[in-house]
Amino acid sequence: MQHSWSARTDTVEVKPHPTARDQAVAKRNLPKGSSILAVPSFTSALLFSEKGHRCDHCFRFPKEGSYLKKCTGCTAYWYCDTQCQNAQWQLHHKRLCKKINQFTSSAAFQGLKEHDKMDAILLSHLLSYLSTLAEPYSAGQSEGLEIFLSLLPGSSSAVGPPPVPAVNPPPNQELVAALFERFGNNNFTVHSHLNSIGHGIFPLASRLFNHSCTPNAAAKYILSSSNTVTMHVFALSDIAAGEEICIPYVDPALTQTRHQIFQITYGFSCNCPSCKFLNSIGHVPTPPTDSDQLKDVAEKLRSFVQVDNYLQSDDYRSRPIKETPSQLHCVFHETFMKGLSERFSDASHESDFDTAADTGVTLLALYLLVYPINYPQIGMHLLEMAKTHWNHSFVLSDLPEEKKAHAKPEISRLLVLARRVLGVMGTEGDADGPLEEISILENLLRT
Template structure:
């Protein structure tokens, strides 16, 4: 586990290299820093780690995207149902940030060719057309590709040198295997000898496979879209899971072609002695889904404060209603619970309340049925898209309140929702009131937009994040570009 220690000079000296070195309690590494925001002084947890040497292949976005790309035959990116790495990065093809920075500039393709292309590309056409691969579950197909790339990139070069192979394998094999691992996924025939239990490599594929499922992390873009899977051994050893986390991993893409770095950031003020916990899965998933996924993927039962509360509520949660109007009728009460008597335009709101570790009152438990959150988020999205301003405002308020009963206030989903609320409010003002701001309703809409944007600016990290938009020769996150544009527009209206 990781225990938080404020970054005094003495703590920095003793913390160097401590995280993830196998000790029962690891200190925060010395790159920790403080950030004062309107949400309070938040310590940023310092662990910053690139994909592990020897398992970088598990973090490559091309494999995570491979199965999705196979469905896009009209784009000409596959041959016989197979997508090769090299085809993903053709000139002119739209790239996500991981490929754009790591491949388009600075020779990333050459690095990848030397590491694994020369070993793997010739294997994929027959392998991905084979009976075993085609008839496997999608997650098994992904496991096959990830495992194959890891072996090709980091183990085949040393396969005739057991001493070097042992050194390469040590880092990943030091992680705990899944307590009940699935069978080793199918591999290209040329790699099958690695599954032979009497081989000198002692069934390397099985050993790697048993550690992949419960030690991988889903890598997200700045837009919170999953783009890859990666293994970060220090983080896997150091951070325990909680559905009510006080920290969260974010992923930083650089220009060093080494894959995205994980940076673990605090979600709240941490005190000396606090254990730093992160979410392995989305805390918004229903209790039973969370428990099933954590057991199947990681092999444990979660007993965090959030799950302890949710477990006691399971028998009280009603069945899903026949009509969604039953949900809507509870939204005013939910908003009052979260924001009290604060006026809906949110004028003067500088800090979001934290209710994610408190149980909902019994009369609001209908809002915890599995179908409710997808309904509400979809209703807000559709209303915003269709310019149904009244519904967008009402559902936006309710969704914000619901998120604050699920996530810590500084959780990225909350910040991005506030940005969406800002855009909805600006569109409302522009289409209904502009350029006249003299009426009370117009002022309320602008107040709401300003408050939501200010909170979003505090919560959404914009530095060192994945870039999605090219601005003045530099890549910036789409959220950062949108926030700057909205800030300029709102400031202009206020003058």
């Protein structure tokens, strides 16, 4: 089947897949960091926690020294400027403005779970948008809708659509049900520097890319003036022509729960090497609570992953997850990563540098095991390690000059590694992201 979009991309083509519906395959060699596809959101909505802080249309913060402008009609939507306000007004807000407050304060809306509230808002945006279109739809308009309706419905379609404000003309109920069935499993969480800021629907990305917990590509989000958020799918590693391109639908670090998420939300089971291995373990043992035993697990993990080699040498090769020895199976218990992250973050904030440095390296080892190479979480963590080291050596303590001189190369090395990983993702989200932070620290180190 020839889609009009396929002529527009020289990166991906769709081929039959042995088990899934079909697969997106690289049309040519795609070096790591290359952009595979850019898709504007079909509809999007800010997280409730971001409302009033970011523009409801472009998701950006207001420019420095300026404030968001509130829609005077509803006082519930905020914009960075009149361009964004006008753009969203035309897109959907003109059909929603008068109704949104009554709707969000209704018992029906208030009775929804947080996640369903988000879906109700997204669905309201989408239905309002569709109601503004004059039929017959233009090619561009119908393409988004057609692709969305061509997606497989979610597995929990027994639940009806959440209540939405009435729009004029009223939407066809069959269409509403059909749209909603495709909502839960086709929502993406929009993030900036790995912090969630909103939700969006990107039909073409949903249509093209299958999931893998060891993906060779991932999504990032570009926020730009007067536009809705755009998803960019980029290559995490070099992808050869003919190779399937997969993205993670779920955080690969959810080593115990992702299984259920696939079944309940997406209705598939994942057969990636990581899932195959985790299936073969069966029950994941609980990590020890005794601190000496825990230390022993941490040491074994670091040595298995060869994290020192990663930190020091440029020809690091990651260890296949399936070779993980049985004494280390407990690291796949989700409480293990959670505990490490908490200890690392607490120790960094409490200026307990030795603990922070130690847990930081163990957490890095775990990331190298559960995430594919160049996964952004690895780079963000390397940057956090560098910042902790910098604060300890140059900000919070009065170290002798000799020790400071010693710290510099170690921090530089962490920054080199952080830049190597995060450079693959490149710029995304808000201004002044991690790549800028790396540059600032690099400059400080030179002085």
